[in-house]
Every structure is written in structure tokens, then in C-alpha cells.
Amino acid sequence: MSVSSLLLTGGRWRCFPALLESSFFQTLHNSCCRKKSTTPTKSIPVVGMCDENPKESEKALDKLFSAKQQASILHVLNTASDKELEAVRLLRGRRSNNIVEHREKFGPFQNLESLMDVPLFQYKTTIQVCNSILFPNAGKKRENQENRVLRNLINPEIGREELKAANSIVSIVFGTRKIAWVHLDRNLAVLDWQQNECCQLIKGKYQSSVYFQKISSIISKIPEADFYVLQKIGISVQNLSLFPALLHFHIIEAMLYTMLNKTFAQDGRHQVLSMNRNAVGRHFELMVGNTRTSGKELVKQFLSDSVLTARPRVFFPPDKIVRYRQMFSSTEQYRIEELYDSLLQAIAFYELIVLDRVPKARCSEDPH
Incomplete structure (x- = not known):
């Protein structure tokens, strides 16, 4: 009462x-x-x-x-x-x-x-x-409201204080042809950024051994981090034409959860999370109605700002910035949304959950 x-x-x-x-x-x-x-x-x-x-x-x-x-x-x-x-x-x-x-x-x-x-x-x-x-x-009303927002953003549920303590995360985005990941620290500095081909996985009979071999090879390159954040894509199961893609996504997601949650059986601690794709899109103002548009131009701006401005929103290491620009240029003619989305998801995780920053999408200056 x-x-x-x-x-x-x-x-x-x-x-x-x-x-x-x-x-x-x-x-x-x-x-x-x-x-x-x-x-x-x-x-x-x-x-x-x-x-x-x-x-x-x-x-x-x-x-x-x-x-x-x-x-x-x-x-x-x-x-x-x-x-x-x-x-x-x-x-x-x-x-x-x-x-x-x-x-x-x-x-x-x-x-x-x-x-x-x-x-x-x-x-x-x-x-x-x-x-x-x-x-x-x-203060409980505000806490409950924040928890509701957090539940809509990521799952499974993890305490906000534990999330805020994350020093680095690996953001992973997979599609029907590629898997991309970025290693980002709490200063929004890119430590590594890669993509791998996986187009042969969706062809054929979805053999478990083939998936295991390919995903194991990719995971061997992924560095240690406090959390591994996967993109949660909402595809309607009622659309039968998309069932092959949906099955492919669920297989990869399940394997990543299993193989990256290395200590879950011992301590019950979740290190792998799924993040709402459209929530990331809204954060960067990429949504048109219920459809998310490409983040390509935004990522290009981040790369340019890292070189041209004193206080960029995202920091790319000087010894790797040339390689990242070349990687970006070499795929200019293709839609490599996984590469763009992995970076945007990592930035949104820190800005929305860890640092409580809500800067405008095109702003390159540090909000503080």
C-alpha cells in the first residue's frame, strides 16, 4: 500500500x-x-x-x-x-x-x-x-523503467551494473553470406575489425559438421572480451520463403552461444547476448518506418572523422586505419551490411547501456 x-x-x-x-x-x-x-x-x-x-x-x-x-x-x-x-x-x-x-x-x-x-x-x-x-x-519507479528498456534492448537479462563494468566487447553480425565482428573497448576505440565468408553454409543440406568446422575457424580468431553481442534479427516464421535463411541464422546463433559461453556450465554467467537490431537502427536514426536502412555512409563518416577530427566519436588505431579503409573500399561495390552493422551495434551497446550517452547519429564530437 x-x-x-x-x-x-x-x-x-x-x-x-x-x-x-x-x-x-x-x-x-x-x-x-x-x-x-x-x-x-x-x-x-x-x-x-x-x-x-x-x-x-x-x-x-x-x-x-x-x-x-x-x-x-x-x-x-x-x-x-x-x-x-x-x-x-x-x-x-x-x-x-x-x-x-x-x-x-x-x-x-x-x-x-x-x-x-x-x-x-x-x-x-x-x-x-x-x-x-x-x-x-x-527511486524504484525509475529503476523499473530502465530495466524494461534494457529488456527490450538485449537478452538474456543481465544486471545493469555488470553490463556497465564491461571493459571490452565483441560485436558479431552474421548474414547469409558473411560473418563480421568488431572488438571495441569502453573508450570506443576499435581494437580489431574483421569479416569472414560463410556463403557455402546456406547451400546444401545444412550439415552440422560443416557448420561446426566453419564457425570454429571464425571463433578461433575472435579475441577474449567481457561480452559477445550478437545481432538479433526478427524474421517472421510465417514467411515460408525465408525459412532457409531463418534456419541458417538459428544454427549460427546457437553455435555462437554454445562455443563462446565457455564457463556457463561452471558459473552460470551469460557472456553472449543478443541485441535488438531495430533498436540499434533507431539509435542511429536509420529506421524508415519499420525498415532499417544501410549504415554504410555513417560508418564511412566515422572512419573519416577518426583522421580529420581531434575528438571523434569512434577511435580507430592509426596503425590499422589504412587497412580498415582499404577493406571498406575493396567492398564498395557490394552490400556488406554485416561489416557496417557490427561496428554500429558495438557503439550502440556502449552508448545506450554502458556510458548512458545519447548523441545524435551524425555528431562526431564527444558529447562531453
């Missing part, structure tokens, strides 16, 4: 919806969040989150919370175990341990400012933690 929590800031009362699941925080909520009194209240100035003067920030911290709210926050900080502290969204992990260790070494917290003496706590963090203690469910 949702309960309206009230916080006094700048002389105005604001409501925060909160679902109170823990009796520990239910007691806290009842003790510090009361209905607005009819008696006049003194206006309390709002202090900015980015105060540049640490001493003034410490003094201002008391002004952000009422005496009852401060007492309730201190009660949690001084009495909650590390497990109970981890129930607060911003205190999961090392922060909860640091609070307990600081409390055991120096005694109870006397005021909110003393929380900034704990490792990993600065002024802005302290305010966020205090608000999370008072209103433990205020």
Missing part, C-alpha cells in the same frame, strides 16, 4: 510515494514523516547539491532535514546492522560495511556531517543516502 511521505524543503511540502516493505523502515517512516501542521512553518533555504565550499556544505546539511528527520536518519546509521543498511538502495556493497566499521572504531554518529568522514561518502552522496533512508522506494 502506498503512503505519501512529506519532506519540507524551501518552505514547501513535497510528496514522495513510497512502498514500505520493511518494518524497520516502517517505524522510521512513521516517526519522521508526519502530515503537514496547520501552524506556520519557518522557511528553510534550499542548499544546492554541488556546493563548492565543503565547510559551508557541512553546515548546510542540517538545514536540509528537520530535527526529527535527522534523529531518524542517525538512529538507522547507529543501530542498523550491515544487512539492514543494505536494504537502503545507495548503501549496498562497500558503503554499508564502511558505516559499521566507522561506527565500531569511532562510536555513534553524532550528526549528519560526520557521515562524510566515512570512506565513499561526499556531500552529494550523503544527501542522497539520507533521502534514501527516509524514502526507501522513491
Whole structure:
């Protein structure tokens, strides 16, 4: 059942919806969040989150919370175990341990400012933690929305924090004739970029041994990475004329999942993901209705910008840029969408999931 929590800031009362699941925080909520009194209240100035003067920030911290709210926050900080502290969204992990260790070494917290003496706590963090203690469910709606977006973008489901920690990925795109892959790091630097022929696979009787031999040869060239991201192509199973291509795609996808998820049987950790092709197209403004257009011109622009601009959107190593341009030029007369798409998919993975950047498709400057 949702309960309206009230916080006094700048002389105005604001409501925060909160679902109170823990009796520990239910007691806290009842003790510090009361209905607005009819008696006049003194206006309390709002202090900015980015105060540049640490001493003034410490003094201002008391002004952000009422005496009852401060007492309730201190009660949690001084009495909650590390497990109970981890129930607060911003205190999961090392922060909860640091609070307990600081409390055991120096005694109870006397005021909110003393929380900034704990490792990993600065002024802005302290305010966020205090608000999370008072209103433990205020940020869940946004989290749920982000998780829904993530589920529509990639599968299987993997925690966002694990995805954000990816230092490098290999993006793999396969078609009926070619398989292309690019190795990209979190600085959006291309470490390697290749394509291989596989046109004979779709011909004949789909022999498993032939697929195994060809895919094994390609995987032997693919470097180690935190994740391997495959393009998920949506082909209707009701279109019988496309059934050979659909079968081909499913065979390759299954083999890549099996052969690249090397440690899954031991640790159950997914290293191979499938990424929605049209979501990548929307990110780069390549969609016309429900149809995705070619990314050829966009990739050509990335290659040129890497040489001509000081801060390109994608970095190509100087010792390989000539080879990549030659590879691109030699196939100019052919449609090599797998080559373009592998790079675009890798960039979209980092910009949408890891770096939270949403720059315009044609912008070559770093958004920061």
C-alpha cells in the first residue's frame, strides 16, 4: 500500500510515494514523516547539491532535514546492522560495511556531517543516502523503467551494473553470406575489425559438421572480451520463403552461444547476448518506418572523422586505419551490411547501456 511521505524543503511540502516493505523502515517512516501542521512553518533555504565550499556544505546539511528527520536518519546509521543498511538502495556493497566499521572504531554518529568522514561518502552522496533512508522506494519507479528498456534492448537479462563494468566487447553480425565482428573497448576505440565468408553454409543440406568446422575457424580468431553481442534479427516464421535463411541464422546463433559461453556450465554467467537490431537502427536514426536502412555512409563518416577530427566519436588505431579503409573500399561495390552493422551495434551497446550517452547519429564530437 502506498503512503505519501512529506519532506519540507524551501518552505514547501513535497510528496514522495513510497512502498514500505520493511518494518524497520516502517517505524522510521512513521516517526519522521508526519502530515503537514496547520501552524506556520519557518522557511528553510534550499542548499544546492554541488556546493563548492565543503565547510559551508557541512553546515548546510542540517538545514536540509528537520530535527526529527535527522534523529531518524542517525538512529538507522547507529543501530542498523550491515544487512539492514543494505536494504537502503545507495548503501549496498562497500558503503554499508564502511558505516559499521566507522561506527565500531569511532562510536555513534553524532550528526549528519560526520557521515562524510566515512570512506565513499561526499556531500552529494550523503544527501542522497539520507533521502534514501527516509524514502526507501522513491527511486524504484525509475529503476523499473530502465530495466524494461534494457529488456527490450538485449537478452538474456543481465544486471545493469555488470553490463556497465564491461571493459571490452565483441560485436558479431552474421548474414547469409558473411560473418563480421568488431572488438571495441569502453573508450570506443576499435581494437580489431574483421569479416569472414560463410556463403557455402546456406547451400546444401545444412550439415552440422560443416557448420561446426566453419564457425570454429571464425571463433578461433575472435579475441577474449567481457561480452559477445550478437545481432538479433526478427524474421517472421510465417514467411515460408525465408525459412532457409531463418534456419541458417538459428544454427549460427546457437553455435555462437554454445562455443563462446565457455564457463556457463561452471558459473552460470551469460557472456553472449543478443541485441535488438531495430533498436540499434533507431539509435542511429536509420529506421524508415519499420525498415532499417544501410549504415554504410555513417560508418564511412566515422572512419573519416577518426583522421580529420581531434575528438571523434569512434577511435580507430592509426596503425590499422589504412587497412580498415582499404577493406571498406575493396567492398564498395557490394552490400556488406554485416561489416557496417557490427561496428554500429558495438557503439550502440556502449552508448545506450554502458556510458548512458545519447548523441545524435551524425555528431562526431564527444558529447562531453
